[in-house]
Amino acid sequence: MLGQDADDFCRPGLSAAPLGEDRAGELARVFKALGDPVRLRLLSLIASRQGGEVCVCELTPAFEVSQPTISHHLKLLRQAGLIDGERRGTWVYYRVLPEALEGLAAVLRPRAAEAEA
Amino acid sequence: MLGQDADDFCRPGLSAAPLGEDRAGELARVFKALGDPVRLRLLSLIASRQGGEVCVCELTPAFEVSQPTISHHLKLLRQAGLIDGERRGTWVYYRVLPEALEGLAAVLRPRAAEAEA
DNA sequence: GCTCTATATTGACGACTTTCGATTCAACCC
DNA sequence: GGGTTGAATCGAAAGTCGTCAATATAGAGC
Known part of the structure; x- marks a missing residue:
């Protein structure tokens, strides 16, 4: 939804101009997805993993919430377009979509920092 | 709360390593603040303003929600440490804290992009 | 087919959010 | 002082979110 085509990078x-209502709505949905500690830790666990993929079977026991809750998050x-999952046999593997993270970072970068890029 | 001292930049x-519970909690609070369309537009209006400051009296009529709601947001x-406000006479002026935005952008930047910095 | 394991979905409950109207507080001006 | 205007706070209603136990689905292996 975000970062999946070249448009998002441009x-x-x-800080460049006031956000329109539609764009604000899109972005809010993504930031809302980041606005929970469990989801942030899930994303971080997946993003920091060498190889880029993590099995859900490894994620679930890393938290003190139930399996359905992890699945929900x-x-x-x-x-939100931040991760993608793929089933392989019995297991499901998730990976981050780095373009989405990069796109969000670009949205946040204040005006001064925009020139450097 | 974020971006207010040098630590946050380092x-x-x-994507570097799994977030600890405490850090995830801190960051979630900030992202949650960004997870609402009205707040995103408020932040954008303030951030994109030449001069860096906006009077609340200019913010309130720019939205279709009530004045108490704007005040709440x-x-x-x-x-969340994203903006700061100052009263001058009858009016209150808000400005963004660019270090906070820069800090958040750095948190999101995926591993590949981290090397370039 | 049946059974077992891994993940997803459902339904429900309490907690939190967004919003409002009413009120209060702060500062200016007469 | 009293009146006016800008902004914050209070209290309540409606909606959303995070969580769980229970159940369903998907696939592997016998």
Whole structure:
């Protein structure tokens, strides 16, 4: 949803011009997905993993919440366009979509920092 | 709360290593503040303003929600460390804290992009 | 086919959010 | 002082979110 085509890289950040309502709505959905400690840790676990993929079977026991809750959070991260999952046999593997992270970082970067890029 | 001292600039991003619970909690609070369309547009209006400051009296009529609601959202943005406000006479002026935005952008930047910096 | 394991979905509950109208607080001006 | 205007706070209603236990689905292997 975000960072999946080249357009997202060309959009100006927050500080370039006031966000329109539609764009604000899109971005809010993604930031909302980041606004939970469990989801942030899930994303970080996946993003920091050498090889780029993590099995859900490794994620679930890393938290003190139930398996359905982890599944729910993974779904929200996926719907926000931050991660993607693939089933291989019995297991499901998730990976981050780095373009999405990069795109969000670009949105946040303040005006001064925009010139350097 | 974020980006207010030098430490925040040196912290590794999401993708460098799994986030600890405490850090994830801190960051989630900030991202949650960004997870609302009205707040994103408020932040963008303030950030994109030449001169760096915007009077609340200019913010309130730019939205279709009530004045108390705008005030509430500004409070949340301030508590997240994203903006700061100052009263001058009858009016209150808000400005963004660019270090906070820069810090958040750095947190998001994926591993590949981290090397370039 | 049946069974077992891994993941997803459902339904429910409490907690938190967003919003509002009413009120209060702060500062200016007469 | 009293009146006016800008902004914050309060209290409540409606909606959303995070979580769980229970259940369903997908695939592997016998």
